[in-house]
Amino acid sequence: MNEPTNNIEQARLAALYQVSSQLGASLDLSEVLNQVMDAIILLTGAERGFLMLFDDLTGRLRTEAARNVDRETIEGESMQISRTVLQRAATTGDPILTSNAQEDERFSDQQSVIGYQLRSIMCVPLRARARIIGAVYVDNRLYSGVFKEADLELLGTFANQAAIAIDNARLFTQTDHALARRVEELTVFQQIDQQLNKSLELNQVLSSALTWAIALTTADSGSIGLLVETETGPALRLSVNTSAGGEPPRMAPADHPVLAQVLQEERSVYLEQVSEAESLDGRAAAVQLAVPIKRDGLITGLITLESRTPQAISDEDIAFVERLADRAAVAIKNARLYEDIHAANKAKSDFISVVTHELRLPMTSIKGYTDLIMSGMSGELNEQQKQFLGVIKRNLDRMSVLIRDLSDINRIESGRMQFEVGAFDVRDVVMEVVESFQEQAATKSQTLRVEIGEGDTAVSADSRRVSQVLTNLVSNANKYTPPHGDILIQVQPQAAFVQVAVCDTGIGISEENQAQLFNQFFRAEDAAVREQVGWGLGLSIVKKMVEAQGGEIWFQSTFGEGSTFAFTLPSANITRELE
Numbered sequence: 122m123n124e125p126t127n128n129i130e131q132a133r134l135a136a137l138y139q140v141s142s143q144l145g146a147s148l149d150l151s152e153v154l155n156q157v158m159d160a161i162i163l164l165t166g167a168e169r170g171f172l173m174l175f176d177d178l179t180g181r182l183r184t185e186a187a188r189n190v191d192r193e194t195i196e197g198e199s200m201q202i203s204r205t206v207l208q209r210a211a212t213t214g215d216p217i218l219t220s221n222a223q224e225d226e227r228f229s230d231q232q233s234v235i236g237y238q239l240r241s242i243m244c245v246p247l248r249a250r251a252r253i254i255g256a257v258y259v260d261n262r263l264y265s266g267v268f269k270e271a272d273l274e275l276l277g278t279f280a281n282q283a284a285i286a287i288d289n290a291r292l293f294t295q296t297d298h299a300l301a302r303r304v305e306e307l308t309v310f311q312q313i314d315q316q317l318n319k320s321l322e323l324n325q326v327l328s329s330a331l332t333w334a335i336a337l338t339t340a341d342s343g344s345i346g347l348l349v350e351t352e353t354g355p356a357l358r359l360s361v362n363t364s365a366g367g368e369p370p371r372m373a374p375a376d377h378p379v380l381a382q383v384l385q386e387e388r389s390v391y392l393e394q395v396s397e398a399e400s401l402d403g404r405a406a407a408v409q410l411a412v413p414i415k416r417d418g419l420i421t422g423l424i425t426l427e428s429r430t431p432q433a434i435s436d437e438d439i440a441f442v443e444r445l446a447d448r449a450a451v452a453i454k455n456a457r458l459y460e461d462i463h464a465a466n467k468a469k470s471d472f473i474s475v476v477t478h479e480l481r482l483p484m485t486s487i488k489g490y491t492d493l494i495m496s497g498m499s500g501e502l503n504e505q506q507k508q509f510l511g512v513i514k515r516n517l518d519r520m521s522v523l524i525r526d527l528s529d530i531n532r533i534e535s536g537r538m539q540f541e542v543g544a545f546d547v548r549d550v551v552m553e554v555v556e557s558f559q560e561q562a563a564t565k566s567q568t569l570r571v572e573i574g575e576g577d578t579a580v581s582a583d584s585r586r587v588s589q590v591l592t593n594l595v596s597n598a599n600k601y602t603p604p605h606g607d608i609l610i611q612v613q614p615q616a617a618f619v620q621v622a623v624c625d626t627g628i629g630i631s632e633e634n635q636a637q638l639f640n641q642f643f644r645a646e647d648a649a650v651r652e653q654v655g656w657g658l659g660l661s662i663v664k665k666m667v668e669a670q671g672g673e674i675w676f677q678s679t680f681g682e683g684s685t686f687a688f689t690l691p692s693a694n695i696t697r698e699l700e
Contacts, residue, residue, distance in 0.1 A: 148293040154186035155194075157257075157283040162190055164279060165243065165272050167259035169195060171202055173211070174247070174255035174287070182211060182255065201237040202258055203228060210244040211256040217244045218273045221265035241267035245280045249288035257283070313445065317452035321459040328361045330449035331424065335363065338438040340410070340426035344402045346373070347414075347422040347453070357401070357423055364402050364427075373401050379411050384420060387413065389439055393431065400427065407431045412442045416450045424449070474531060477524045484524075488517050529662050540583040540670060544693035547580045547587065547619055548573055551610055554591045558599060565604045569595075576614030579693035582670045587690065590666050593659045594623040594686050602627035602683075614692070618672070622687035630678040638676070639664045663688075 147153055158170045172186040182204075187195035205228060210217050219225040222239045233239070241261040246253045257280050261267040313333050317326055331345040346359040357373040357380050373380050379401055382390050392399060395409040406427035414422035424446055428434055493499065495510050502510070532538035555571055562569040580587070591610075598608045602625045609624040630638060639660050667674045667688045678684035 148290050150287075150290040150294045151186075153286055153290040155188060157287065158186045158188040159192050160283075161257060161259060161276065161279065162188060162192075164275055165259050165268065167243070167267075168261040168263070169199075169202075169259065171195075171200075171207075171258040172247075172255065172287075173207055173258070174291075175211070175253075182207060185255070201233070201239075202260065203231060203233045203237070203239055203242065205231050205233065206242055206244045207256050207258050210246050210258075211253055214246050214248070214253055216246070216273055216277050217242070218268055218270065220268070223265075238262055240265045243268045243273050243276055245273070245277045247280055247284035247287065249284040254284060254288060254291075314448055317448060318455065321456050323453065323456040323460060324360060326449070326452045326456045330445065330452070331361050331363070334424055334426060334442050334445055337441060338426060339428060339430070339433045339435070340438075341406075341428045341430075341433075342402075342404075343424065343426040344371075345414075345422065345424050345449075346370075346401075348420065359402060362402055364404055371402060377401065379409070379425075380423065383411050383413050383423060387415075387420065389413065389443060391434070391439065395427070401425045402427070408434050410434050410439060410442065412439070412446045414446045414450050414453065416454050421450070422453065477528050477531075480520070480524055484517060484520055487513070491517065527658070529666075538669070540586060542581060542583055542670070544579055544581055545584045546578055547582075547621060547690065548578050548612060550584055550588050550591060551612055551621065554588060554595055555610065557592070558595050561599050562608065565599070565602070565606075567599065567602060567605065568607045570607075570609055572609060572611045574611070574613040577692070577694055578612055578614055578619050580619050580690040581693045582672075582690045586666050586670065590663050590688065591621065591623070593663050594688075597659065597686075598623050598625035598627060598684075601625070606683075615689070617692055618689040619692055620687055620689050622685055624683065624685040626683040629680040629682050629684055630676075631680045635676075635678060 147156070154172055158172050161167070162170045167190070169189050170187070171184060173182040174185050175181070176183050184200070187200060189195055189199075203222065206217055206219075206222075209215075219228060219242050220240075222228045222231075222234045222242050228234045228239075228242075239260055239262055241264060242258070243260070244256055244258045247255045247257060257276065259268075259276070316329050316333075320326055320329070327345045327347075331343055334340070334345075335343050342363045344359045344362040344364070346357045346361075348355055349358045350356075351372070353374070355375045357375075357377070359371045359373065362368075362371060375381060375384065378399055379390055379392065389410065389412045392409045392411075393407065395406045397403055397405050400406055400409060401411065401423070402425065404427070407430055408428050410426045412424045412426075413420045414424060424442055426434060426438075426442065491510055491513050494502070495507065495514070529538065551571060551573075555569060558569060595608065595610070602608060606626040607624075608626075611620075611622040611624065613620045613622070664674050667690075671691045672689045674686070674688040676684060676686045
C-alpha cells in the first residue's frame with residue numbers, strides 16, 4: 122500500500138520541481154503571472170485558477186491572472202469566483218480547502234457560492250518579503266472532493282516560490298517604468314533648460330517656466346510670480362497669470378494664507394476646494410499647488426497651478442514642478458543679473474553722455490579764448506605768458522582726446538557707433554597714416570617703413586575707423602620706441618582676411634602687464650610709460666573697433682625688445698563672394 126502512495130508523492134515532487142525550476146526565467150510580469158497560474162492548474166488538476174494581488178494605492182485585491190485547464194485566459198462571465206474565500210485567505214494568511222462549498226458552513230450562505238454553484242475550492246496566500254501580496258484561488262465547479270490536504274500543501278509550497286518570482290517581476294517592472302520615466306523626464310528637462318536659458322529677458326523666462334509646468338501636468342491654469350518689496354512690506358507679484366487676461370499683474374500680500382504658509386514652512390503647499398480668498402490668482406479651484414522658487418536657500422518666487430478637477434494634480438506632478446522650480450530659479454537669477462548689468466551699463470552710458478557734453482561747452486570757450494590771446498588780439502604777450510597759455514592748450518588737447526575716446530567707447534558699447542562699411546584698398550589708409558607720422562618719426566630719428574605682401578589688399582570695412590585704429594597703434598609705437606628705433610607696418614593678404622601689423626623695437630611689455638593691456642584705463646607703472654601722455658583707453662577702443670568690423674586683434678611682445686600689434690579685416694573679395 123505504501124508503494125503507490127510513494128509513487129504519487131514522487132510524481133508530485135517531480136512536477137513541483139519541474140514547474141519551480143521554470144520560475145524566474147522571465148521578469149515580464151504578465152508572463153510570470155500566466156506561467157504561475159498554468160503551473161498551479163497542472164499541479165492541482167484544477168478546472169480554473171485565479172491570481173489576485175493587492176493594489177498598492179487602493180489596498181484592494183485585483184485580479185491579475187485568470188486561466189483555465191486549457192491554458193486560456195478567462196474573461197467575462199467565466200470570472201465567477203468566491204471573493205469571500207479569497208479575501209479570507211489573503212487577510213488571515215491561512216490556506217483554505219473546502220471539498221464542497223455548497224455544504225461548507227463557512228461559505229454555504231455566501232451568494233457567490235450559491236449563485237455560481239461552487240464546490241471544490243483551494244486558496245492560499247502569496248507571501249513575499251514577510252508580507253502578503255495577494256492570493257491564489259483554484260476550483261472545480263462540477264465535482265466535490267477534488268482536492269485533498271496534500272494538494273493544499275503542494276499549492277502552498279509552490280505559492281511561496283511563486284510569490285517571490287511575482288514580487289521580483291513587479292519590482293523589475295516598477296524599476297523599469299521608473300527608469301523610463303526618469304529618462305523621459307531628463308530628456309524633457311534638457312529641452313526645458315535650453316529654452317529657459319535661451320533668453321535673458323525676465324518675463325520671457327517666467328512665461329516659459331509656467332508654460333512647461335502647465336503643459337507637463339494635469340493643471341488647467343497657473344501663475345508665476347516673484348517676491349518684491351512694497352510700501353506695506355513684501356508681496357508676491359504675479360508676473361505671468363494665465364487666468365488674468367488683460368488685467369494688470371496681481372499682487373498677493375505676505376499675509377495671504379497660501380503665501381504665508383509657503384513662506385513659513387518653506388515647502389510646496391497643496392490645497393483642495395480652494396475658495397477665491399485662498400486662491401493666489403483670486404479664482405476658485407478644485408485643487409491648487411503652490412511651489413516655492415528658491416535661490417541660495419531663500420524663497421524668491423512661486424509657481425502656482427490650479428485645476429477644476431478634484432485630485433487632478435498627482436504626487437508625480439508635484440515632484441516634477443519642484444524640480445522645474447529649481448531650474449527656473451537659475452534662469453531667473455541669470456535674467457535678473459542681466460537686467461542689473463544692463464541697467465548699470467545704461468546708467469554709465471547716460472553719465473558719460475552728460476559729462477562729455479557738459480565738458481565740451483566750457484572747453485570750447487577756453488580753447489577759443491586761449492587761441493585769441495595767443496594770436497595777440499588782446500595785446501602782446503611775453504614769453505612766460507606764452508608758455509602758460511601753451512600749457513593750457515596742451516591740456517585742452519589732452520582733454521579733447523579723453524572726451525573723444527570716452528564718446529567712442531560709449532557709442533561702441535551702446536551700439537550707437539555707426540560704421541560706414543565699404544570696399545577699399547587698405548594700402549591707401551596705411552600710406553596716409555605713415556605720411557602723417559613722418560615728421561614725428563623724424564623728430565626721434567626713427568625709421569618708419571612699410572612692407573606689403575603680394576595679393577589683393579582690398580578690405581570690407583569703414584576706412585575712417587580703420588585709419589583711427591592704425592593711427593593709434595602707430596602713435597603708440599612712436600611714443601614707446603626710443604630714438605633711432607625702427608617701426609615697420611606690414612600688410613599681408615590671407616585667405617579670407619587682410620592682416621595689418623605694426624612692429625617696433627621699443628620698450629616692450631612685461632608679462633605681468635600683457636594680461637591687462639586691452640582693459641580700459643590700464644597703464645603700466647613703468648616710468649617710460651608714465652612719462653607719455655595717455656589715459657589707457659586707446660587699445661581698448663582699437664580692440665572694440667576691430668571686432669565690431671568682423672576682425673581680430675592680438676599682440677606679441679618681449680620686454681625691453683619691442684612689440685608687434687596685428688589685426689585682421691575681412692577681405693572685400695570674400696565679402697563679395699558671400700553676397
